[in-house]
Amino acid sequence: MKIQNAFRIGLVGTLGVGLGLLILTSIASLSTIITYIGAALFLALGLDPAVTWLEQRRLPRWAAILIVMLGVALVLAAVVLAIVPIVVREVGQLVEQVPAIFRRLTSEDWVDTLQLWFPLLDIETVIGDITTQLQKFVSDTDKITELLGGVLQFVFAVGGALFAGIVVFILTLYFTASMNYMKRATYQLVPASQRARFADLTEQITQSVGRYVMGQASLAACNGVLSFIFLSIIDAPFSAALAFLAFLLSLVPLVGTLTGSVLIVLVCLIPGLGSPLTALVAAIYYIVYMQIEAYVLSPNIMNRAVKVPGALVVIAALAGGALLGVLGALVAIPVAAAALLIIKQVVVPLQNRR
Incomplete structure (x- = not known):
């Protein structure tokens, strides 16, 4: 339709803005779903x-x-x-x-x-x-x-x-x-000429996401089991509850293990429940464990799932957490891995052909 006067321009512009606001409002209303x-x-x-x-x-x-x-x-x-x-x-x-x-x-x-x-x-x-x-x-x-x-x-x-x-x-x-x-x-x-390539890329991305989820769950389970064993040995207060807390928080990449460790040490420091010695031993254990997780467990488990540079992992997790909270921090790393995969297998070859 050819726009011939200011009234039609204003009408079309108003309808466009209204439609955009309606879409944004609908997304906000459906955010939980x-x-x-x-x-x-x-x-x-x-x-x-x-x-x-x-x-x-x-x-x-x-x-x-x-x-x-x-x-x-x-x-x-x-x-x-x-x-x-x-x-x-x-x-x-x-x-x-x-x-x-x-x-x-x-x-x-x-x-x-x-x-x-x-x-x-x-x-x-x-x-x-x-x-x-x-x-x-x-x-x-x-x-x-x-x-x-x-x-x-x-x-x-x-x-x-x-x-x-x-x-x-x-x-x-x-x-x-x-x-x-x-x-x-x-x-x-997808157009038939690009369908096979798109399917192959999609399969690689979905497999990467699946391996990442299993890897993160394995790391969390490892932290939870080891925490329960260690806290039971040192007779820390509420060892089962604290170990379960360590497992849940370890599902969140990067900051989860650190947050859980700090909370456990603080609980061990509460007068009448723990003691400064118990808190000190727990702090030493979690410092050692975080080093082992960062340099031994995580590389061996996660590098098989997603190959993302360390700096990009930190940036992706922080950005995802800021945008969508815990869920954003969880999905940020596989999303970053998918973006790197698309860049390597689609964008770079396309630029090389030009």
Whole structure:
């Protein structure tokens, strides 16, 4: 259509802006669903290598998918049955010890120790101010109401997380079952002359993502098991809960292991639960473990999955975390690997032919 006057220009421009705003608003409204789909697709790509391996052993695809999903469900059930009762018991013990910890913090011996550690601070005044604020908080009805509201929000958040987990699990099952169909449908959208090349590149990318997911899960499992063994040996408080925390945080690349290590050391330092010696031993262990993970475990496991330079790994993980949080940090490295693969096999050969 040929635009002949200012009215038509303004009308078309307004419609274009409105359509753009509608698309952006729709994406923002569907952000939670898009996150579920992205997480499920990421997990499906991670399970696809195991399904393919079973298919190569002459199993039908439905049987391979059933075996893999049952294996995942059994592992999750075993973790829940093994960890949750211990975590609940240890959290209950922690709640029971809160008054004793508070008395320990306000005792004269502990005050004198803190005063020796921090001679520039008036520790008695600081503790007195904290105690006064706690008493005001307990006596303030509005604060108690806000606290109860926060507890309810936490309960709703836990329920939402469980619902999200169920949705992601179901979507992962569907995506894993229809992975080949989805790939073939995508290939049909590519011109026939480029279809074979596109299919080969897509297979390399999906295999790289799958190996990355399995590699990261292996590193996290290694950290969780070793943490449980070590924390049990040194008689650290809440060893099972802390080991499970180390496993969960290690799923996040780069900063996960460091964050979990710092939290574990801080818990070991709590008066009445641990001791400075226990915290020191834990700190030394995790420093050594992080070196072994960085220079031995991670190169041997992850280099087989994705070949990405170290600097690009850091940049990708930071950018992904800033954009999409934990999910962005998880998918950033395979996305960077896919981009490098496209550059090496598509962009560079195209530039060389010119």
